[in-house]
Amino acid sequence: MAALEEEFTLSTGVLSAGPEGFLGVEQSDKADQFLVTDSGRTVVLYKVSDQKPLGSWSVKQGQTITCPAVCNFQTGEYIVVHDQKVLRIWNNEDVNLDKVFKATLSAEVHRIHSVQKTEPLVLFQRGAVRGLEALLAEPQQNIEAVIPDEEVIKWSEFFMVFKQPVLIFITEKHGNYFAYVQLCKSHSLSKYTLLLGKEEKSVKPNFTARVDGKFISLVSLSSDGCIYETLIPIYSSDTEKNHRLIRALMLKAVVSGAARNGTALTILDQDHVAVLGPPLPASKECLSIWNVKFQTLQTSKELPQGTSGQLWYHGEILFMLHGKCLTVIPYKCEVSSLAGALGKLKHTQESDPHSMPHFVDWETCSGYDLGSYSADQSRTLRRKKIETNLQPEVPGSKQLLSIIKNDSEKHIEVELRKFLAKSTPDFHTKIGDVVAGLLGRCKAEPSFYPRNCLMQLIQTRVLSYSLCPGLMEIALEHTDVQMLQLCLQQFPDIPESTTCACLKLFLSIGDDCLRDININMESVFDYSDTIQDEKKEMKEQTEIVQNGFSPEDNSCSKDDQQLNKKPGDAAKETTSFPVTSCPVTPKRAALINAVLHSAYSEAFLLPHLKDIPAKHITLFLQYLYFLYLKCSGNATMTLPGISPPTLSQIMDWICLLLDANFTVVLMIPDAKRLLLNLYKFVKSQISVYSELNKIEVSFRELQKLNQDKSNRGLYSIEVLELF
């Protein structure tokens, strides 16, 4: 989620912001330090995190800086141009700009561009480009004119594309805009005509650009308030001059069309742009972050004191002139929030009613050295120490690790058992090391798969997915469903992609494969015995449904009848979809139940669910529907057995599957009846709940009536029999 962090301001005491704002804000070679050039005579180096200036330099009275100061990342020096032709180069130690290196050039400079890992480039006003080194070797060298006379450079940007410096600049001539792409190494220059809307003529559009593969994505904010994207090829295939480029609408009406100036935009990353400007004609200026991919406004910040219509973005920090102050807003784009990542918690049914409420003691959590341990605890610690001293023959984790690297599977197993028999204070980390060692060897030697060791380690209940990220992948490779089931049951933090991969495997694995595997079946009750009961339950179920809604107003009853009219179809459907018996074998059911129990976050699970083949989707849906029927069959809405899937888990998964694959399911004839049934159920549920709501209201009224009776008022006399 993209977010703007808390803003702060840099004091701009020595800087004089003209009506046009500042010339520029540029990165220096040290992180967190930025060069700010005002429109007059001053350059200031700021340390942003400290909110204070580190150095300030001014040119003489009468001189004007014409190009923002940049840093030469190769030498760490700063470069500025004043009076269009005079180049100054200095470093942090210099105090006076008059006394530093000076070079007078023969042509007027438009801008100096500097990025990391390459020498700065000087762009002259007539379109010529020179490297700084070459220029300084011969400052008075002749500078050719590249662009026609009346064209004026409006905007320029410099990229490194595959170690090749690329310069793009936009020129304007009588309201027409042209883009030039200069490949500095091959000295090839391509010219493009930008086709802008008719209305653009009067107002200067704002540009920003980003390299996107072999294209430069030029993003412009035009005066109608929309953002357009133009793709300019970096390496033009044909040499034919004057290509025309069509722009594409990217975002609609992000700023008010009426805003003549004070708008700016910058690309933040692949999906986000920052836009400065009033969102509505009458509103104050705003800094807004838009997600281009989803076309959503991520966050915005009002800037009531107005801005200069300039926005700089360097190293996750946005700079702008807000009122008289240079405002700094750190920008962060995190992948997701913590809550979103955690998602649904694992449902634990067996909560111990006698367990003591657990208070987190931060002090004892934070370490052993705090001395807040009670005498008791230190005594047990001491005892543990003694115990470890008594068993010197048990291998330490280091020895075990070396054994894992070289020895046979059998030997490892024996040593591991010894290691697990004792418990050390930092058991967690040692177990992690051991698993990492085992997995490392698994990866190195494909034939090495110490299944028993890994099972043992998982059963210690201290492992988690993040502690051994490769474990489940390896188990998936070996189609070791038993281990996967164990992992799903034990690990609290399995990523959704892995959960889904497990699900895919469980659904696709052949029944004959499953037959010989020993699987923990405690989450599955014996379906075959209860089929008779089920049928009875089914009957009751329909009766209950009848209470919930009347079939007369059921819109799908017609479809039902239609379905029934085609006896062949119906017969096929009933055979292909026998709801009353479990659609999967008990072993497979146990595996799927492990998936149902695992924790997930919907947003991350959905994309992976789409990858499951339609056949398996139907099977899974049938199984879920079957579980749902079993669940709703009894009064407590639970399934028999030890830790069966709960109703809410079943419902969540049905919803998720349908969300992810609705169009697919819709197309499968087998699933039609299933969908209809689900629809009926949902409908009946809604009507049941609405009836319950009505009952609740009547009960509340009754309660109110009762309360009125017990309300004593200011004074009353009551009869009280005490004992």
Next chain:
Amino acid sequence: MPIFNLSSFSKRLKDKEWGIRCVAYNNQSNRLAVSRTDGTVEIYNLSANYFQEKFFPGHESRATEALCWAEGQRLFSAGLNGEILEYDLQALNIKYALDAFGGPIWSMAASPSGSQLVVGCEDGSVKLFEVTPEKIQFARNFDRQKSRILSLSWHPAGTHIAAGSIDYISVFDVKSGSIIRKMVLDRQHLGVTKSRCIVWGVAFLSDGTVISVDSVGKVQLWDSATGTLVKSHLIANADVQSIAVADQEDSFVVGTAEGTVFHFQLVSVTSSSSEKQWVRTKPFQHHTHDVRTVAHSPTALISGGTDTHLVIRPLMEKVEVKNYDAALRKITFPHRRLISCSKRRQLLLFQFAHHLELWRLGSTLATGKNGDTLPLSKNADHLLHLKTKGPENIICSCVSQCGSWIAYSTASRFFLYRLKYEHDNISLQRVSKMPAFLQSAVHILFSEDSRKLFVASNQGSLHILHLLEGSFKHLHTFQPQSGTVEAMCLLAVSPDGNWLAASGTSAGVHVYDLNHLKLHCTVPAYNFPVTALAIAPNTNNLVIAHSDQQVFEFSIPDKQYTDWSRAVQKQGFHQLWLQRDTPITHISFHPKRPMHILLHDAYMFCIIDKALPLPNDKTVLYNPLPPKNESDVFLRRTAHAFKISKIYKPLLFMDLLDERTLVAVERPLDDIIAQLPPPIKKKKFGT
């Protein structure tokens, strides 16, 4: 099976706000000073089961804004009238008031050594006072600031002071009095710029960190050496109004206007590193309204606010033994009796901060069975509304048993009225010319026959007045024990008029012989303060309830504890009885049943039947009414001495009017809350 006609009085007290303004915790004596918005200051003894052992009546013009303990156990307060007050904790009066000459005082802090006080004033001045043994002495002004100083905190070394003002925090050097650092706060709140940012609280830590809480909803940590912001926690959408730091500086607590209290702790970043950082660990929501003040005792977080509750939340990791001290305490009602009753005329006198109300109870002719509400033949009458003169709050009041005398006292004056009843009219006549020694009383009591008035003055003496028709005569004064000036807070007189029992805040209970006007005996001292006293008719047994929920019965003629009391002490009270968290505030007796003792606290009333066996920890203490169809054997087996009823709560007062009538006064919490300003609305789940 006694059946009572119960006159239940749900009193809708139209009282002024009773919200808590500030609290100050004294580590040395484990006492807590609490000031209310009306200027009342209460002292709670946290060691004695959180009993409110002392109080100083409020004053209309005195809005206390700050409280602090200095020089060990001396208590100071400062308020919007610009005065600094010192309280005399022995005589329960105000020692002196000193004008700071800086306009209203918003904040005050005592130096870590306790020898100096600073106050922050409306005019932006910070004034330093030296605490001398008798008074305080103005020492110096610090650099004057532009706006009011709302919060102050001393550096634990006593060298610097942090002062919170509007929009900035300043750090003063105590030696020179000059400002050495100024830290400006950001007024932004979630993108909205507020007109100003009020620094409600600051705390100075020994490593030079200043923690500030402000109206923007932030808790911010500043480095006072460089004046830079180190860390900012946005914790509320509304003001964060108070902060308190533990003495070890490993945890602090803040209170917000949303009623939430947050606990912050200094926690290691990782288990092995020594680098620590402040982490918000626990939020508590025990208040509905603003938390105006918080305190941090070594084992508990204490918070108080507009909703009148004083909440003491123990820190579980600091509590060693898991006993009843580890439970959350919420103190809402005063631990003293504000209501007195005239049995003969069936009158109730209600004491408010600035007036008294006299009500006559109604009557009924009907009868009914248990639980019935009977139709009233005559409703309760509001007979009298007596307003005090002057700005002082009423300390205590009493109506005589015959209903023809009313007495009350404020901090500086004592009033006695004679009431005459002519059919439905009553006339009120003030008894003038009170003697000079009767200035202020801590407790007033009329004798059973209404012919004597007993007044406990705040100088420790007990005055006995003989009441005549419209006038009085001074009979005798019992002077306090030599060397003590402790005020007597509770009085009890025997129905036959021979004995008077008096108890102070810490010393034992003294029993005086009224016929011979001499000290009869002193009940053996007990560790915990007395919460209620009464002398039984006929037997003259003195029943004493203490704040640790122990009840003793002491025979005055024999000068020793009764056998029953010894038996109770031997077996011990039921565990649940000892775990009640409000003290017993009133004890009375049934005239015809000498074995019964009636007593009540805020959440129950109990009739102790001394004839029945005592309950042990295995029996059910609270067994309402056993079902009728149970066998006699069962009833006999389960019956025990404590008959408890929780029908009426919160119970402010309960007494026996006659053999068959009880009167109970309830103060429904909803009514209190209804009178408070509305709390800050919080969004709940998209509603």
